[in-house]
Amino acid sequence: MLTISTQFDSGAIEVVSLADPQDIQLNIRAHQGIHGAAEFAQWFHFRLQGAAGVPLKLRFLNAAQCAYPKGWEGYRVVASYDRQLWFRIDTQFDGQVMTATITPDTNSIYFAYFEPYSYERHLDLLGSAAESEHVQSEFLGYTIDGRDMNLLHITDASSTLQNKKNIWLIARQHPGETMAEWFVEGFLERLLDVDDPVSRVLLAKCVFHVVPNMNPDGSVRGNLRTNAAGANLNREWQTPTMERSPEVFLVRQKMLETGVDLCLDAHGDEGLPYNFVAGSEGNPGYTDKIEQLENAFKASWLATSPDFQTEQGYGKTAKGTANQTLATNWIAQQFGCLAFTIEMPFKDNATLPDAGVGWSGERSKKLGEGVLLPILSVINSL
Numbered sequence: 022m023l024t025i026s027t028q029f030d031s032g033a034i035e036v037v038s039l040a041d042p043q044d045i046q047l048n049i050r051a052h053q054g055i056h057g058a059a060e061f062a063q064w065f066h067f068r069l070q071g072a073a074g075v076p077l078k079l080r081f082l083n084a085a086q087c088a089y090p091k092g093w094e095g096y097r098v099v100a101s102y103d104r105q106l107w108f109r110i111d112t113q114f115d116g117q118v119m120t121a122t123i124t125p126d127t128n129s130i131y132f133a134y135f136e137p138y139s140y141e142r143h144l145d146l147l148g149s150a151a152e153s154e155h156v157q158s159e160f161l162g163y164t165i166d167g168r169d170m171n172l173l174h175i176t177d178a179s180s181t182l183q184n185k186k187n188i189w190l191i192a193r194q195h196p197g198e199t200m201a202e203w204f205v206e207g208f209l210e211r212l213l214d215v216d217d218p219v220s221r222v223l224l225a226k227c228v229f230h231v232v233p234n235m236n237p238d239g240s241v242r243g244n245l246r247t248n249a250a251g252a253n254l255n256r257e258w259q260t261p262t263m264e265r266s267p268e269v270f271l272v273r274q275k276m277l278e279t280g281v282d283l284c285l286d287a288h289g290d291e292g293l294p295y296n297f298v299a300g301s302e303g304n305p306g307y308t309d310k311i312e313q314l315e316n317a318f319k320a321s322w323l324a325t326s327p328d329f330q331t332e333q334g335y336g337k338t339a340k341g342t343a344n345q346t347l348a349t350n351w352i353a354q355q356f357g358c359l360a361f362t363i364e365m366p367f368k369d370n371a372t373l374p375d376a377g378v379g380w381s382g383e384r385s386k387k388l389g390e391g392v393l394l395p396i397l398s399v400i401n402s403l
């Protein structure tokens with residue numbers, strides 16, 4: 022007998038029928054919050070038991086009604102036996118239904134939209150980072166579900182340089198974009214590597230402010246886009262409130278205290294199979310200097326990471342038309358600074374594909390380690 026379960030961190034799926042292993046019928050579940058289901062559905066994560074050696078066909082019946090149907094084109098479901106190695110399985114999308122096939126090796130297999138990043142791992146990341154002498158962990162307040170909002174301040178306190186640059190990195194405003202926290206994990210591991218010359222220079226010249234998970238409630242609830250109040254946090258930056266978007270309210274308040282010289286906001290993109298950045302060219306306050314900094318940052322990343330590219334992306338926003346509710350736009354406008362939204366793929370990086378795992382947690386970590394180089398390239402010009 023086949024069973025499916027979801028009662029774990031970020032678990033999410035609706036079972037329509039398990040009667041036939043060749044026609045397992047599923048619906049991707051709408052986001053869950055304190056006000057009930059929200060509009061978006063895209064994230065899934067579930068465990069299937071009892072199918073060792075049995076050819077399975079998993080049919081996601083409502084794929085075309087999800088938030089980003091284009092996200093299923095060329096996409097492959099990730100699966101894992103041990104919840105450590107997540108690999109891609111054969112997946113087709115016919116424009117209506119997404120169908121994934123596998124014959125499991127063992128009686129227990131997990132499936133997900135992307136390699137998960139659990140709340141326990143998030144707490145482990147905060148804990149291990151805080152062991153560094155360069156890190157001060159700050160509690161900002163509680164989320165709607167009562168989880169901690171934590172911010173890491175990171176600098177070499179023995180450096181007596183004046184006017185250190187304030188570099189912000191935030192991730193997972195959209196909680197199902199788990200690659201964003203994998204990116205932060207790689208970033209922190211390298212930044213806190215005492216033998217890394219790039220990190221040593223950056224820690225002497227900068228204070229880093231890092232929020233590894235902007236949306237812990239949505240993460241645990243298994244939402245792709247929203248927090249527990251149903252808010253899309255990357256549309257809350259102009260007028261956040263403690264009732265609807267405490268995560269943004271608390272972090273924004275801290276940014277206003279520290280100032281911002283550079284901000285990176287890490288995301289995943291459902292549709293485009295590339296790594297890319299989006300800048301603030303649509304802001305009324307966009308200047309030639311910011312454009313030059315953007316170009317220098319991108320040129321450095323291009324030169325140092327074959328996983329980064331600038332040909333594919335969102336396209337330019339006309340000056341004066343930028344949506345000021347987005348973090349990158351609000352921050353760049355408020356502080357007159359360089360700010361980027363970093364997008365990584367849910368699918369694979371088409372310029373450097375990996376047939377086994379596609380884009381993955383480990384590859385996101387490598388990209389996060391590598392972003393220290395473009396930061397270094399602009400640090401004296403910020």
Ligand code: ZN
Nearest residue numbers: 195198288289
């Ligand atoms: Zn996003």
